[in-house]
Amino acid sequence: MPTQAKAAVIDEITERFQNSSAAVLTEYRGLTVAQLTELRRSLGAGSTYAVVKNTLTKRAADSVGFSDLSPLLNGPTAIAFLEGDPVEGAKALRDFARANPLLVVKGGVVDGRTVDASEVTRLADVEPREVLLAKLAGAMKGNLTKAAGLFQAPLSQVARLAAALQEKKAADAPAAEAPAADDAPAADTTPETDAAAADAAGE
Numbered sequence: 783m784p785t786q787a788k789a790a791v792i793d794e795i796t797e798r799f800q801n802s803s804a805a806v807l808t809e810y811r812g813l814t815v816a817q818l819t820e821l822r823r824s825l826g827a828g829s830t831y832a833v834v835k836n837t838l839t840k841r842a843a844d845s846v847g848f849s850d851l852s853p854l855l856n857g858p859t860a861i862a863f864l865e866g867d868p869v870e871g872a873k874a875l876r877d878f879a880r881a882n883p884l885l886v887v888k889g890g891v892v893d894g895r896t897v898d899a900s901e902v903t904r905l906a907d908v909e910p911r912e913v914l915l916a917k918l919a920g921a922m923k924g925n926l927t928k929a930a931g932l933f934q935a936p937l938s939q940v941a942r943l944a945a946a947l948q949e950k951k952a953a954d955a956p957a958a959e960a961p962a963a964d965d966a967p968a969a970d971t972t973p974e975t976d977a978a979a980a981d982a983a984g985e
Contacts, residue, residue, distance in 0.1 A: 792842045805863050805891045807887075809857050809885075821878050833860045876907075
């Protein structure tokens with residue numbers, strides 16, 4: 783293959799790695815053209831299934847940081863480049879492999895992370911997106927109700943504290959406003975002391 787043509791293929795594979803939500807490497811040895819066509823259709827709109835050359839794919843994978851894929855690139859290799867929810871594509875591959883055991887999943891890339899064949903299988907076993915979203919919505923609803931209760935308790939406590947402080951302030955105000963005596967208390971006088979004082983003056 784001329785160098786320019788090889789470069790074009792590498793660029794195309796690189797772009798698919800970058801733009802796909804997942805890329806699953808498979809071995810397709812023994813599958814018929816009709817079976818491969820069926821597999822392509824099962825992957826859904828936007829997804830592709832392409833037979834690739836290992837050497838060129840290694841160079842493309844290296845260029846986007848997926849060097850871990852190199853050990854998987856041996857023997858007849860085809861890659862399913864998945865669009866949209868990778869779970870749906872993984873399910874399609876799993877179901878096809880069950881019906882056609884000649885398809886062997888090697889591993890791949892999911893959300894920018896290299897994975898092995900077992901992780902692709904686990905991805906395929908994930909519940910449908912709609913079910914997961916419904917469960918998440920239910921969980922969030924319950925948590926929000928609990929959170930609202932938790933938020934109300936401290937606020938009510940703060941409100942009671944503020945009311946108590948206001949009452950205390952109001953009770954202290956009259957005492958603070960009471961006028962203080964200007965002079966010291968006068969000495970007590972009685973008739974006896976007055977008479978003693980008069981006698982002393984007469985003497």
